[in-house]
Amino acid sequence: MHTETPDRILRINAVLERTGLSRSTMYRKMQKGTFPKNIQISERCAGWRESAIAAWLRNPMFYSVDDNPAG
DSSP states (O other): OOOOOOOOEEOHHHHHHHHOOOHHHHHHHHHHTSSOOOEEEETTEEEEEHHHHHHHHHSTTTOOGGGOTTO
16 A cells, blocks of 8 residues: 655744754755745745755755756
């Protein structure tokens, strides 16, 4: 039996905790394209796909948004 795990949306505090980055460093990396972009969940709420954060964690030095279409 194959059960696919749904891609969870992580809020900023969870992302910062998992990555060890500061908020300003994370946003600077997003601007440079070296960290996954956040997605809008609602008008005043954004998050990150868990799979995109996992991809970044596998290779943080060489991550590029261009290489990861899910990001």
